[in-house]
Amino acid sequence: DTEVTQTPKHLVMGMTNKKSLKCEQHMGHRAMYWYKQKAKKPPELMFVYSYEKLSINESVPSRFSPECPNSSLLNLHLHALQPEDSALYLCASSQLSGDQPQHFGDGTRLSIL
């Protein structure tokens, strides 16, 4: 079992819907990440939060809006998504030191109709 919990596990939504993905960790990690993973491909970094502040945005479209309410929680708000946004969305966390590995959640399988 992973120590990073993501909900929901599956999400189907229309292009006009608004939904949110949630991620929680209680390992005391101060860096949290959102990745997008297409089938048989490596994870692609979307956002990085350090000490609850957005530190990296990899030119992600504004229809994806991250939020870090506190050091344990990370949200990804979704609005007006496109069919090509269908993917597995992974959350990860780590200590801020780069020599510590990232711990990944099970992901949310997102399908856009």
Next chain:
Amino acid sequence: AQSVSQHNHHVILSEAASLELGCNYSYGGTVNLFWYVQYPGQHLQLLLKYFSGDPLVKGIKGFEAEFIKSKFSFNLRKPSVQWSDTAEYFCAVIPLGNNRLAFGKGNQVVVIP
């Protein structure tokens, strides 16, 4: 930007065969290196990591990897695979002082009983 190369994307082998997966990175500075495994339908799990010291590192499930600095390589090995090693294997690199983890494209490994 650093890049990570993994060759032979699809690998099929029989149980008890030896496995070696190559990983090369292009970054001139100090890096931290990881191998992650993703079993079908499961989250990314850390197999092993290298930060410093002995360049031969041992991980979980009988895997080991060797860091060769002169070749910018971090190849993964297992002397005798099992059917349960069927999975996607990702090499990942993070430069020291950076929290942007770069993944290779992955190796899809299928072990035939």
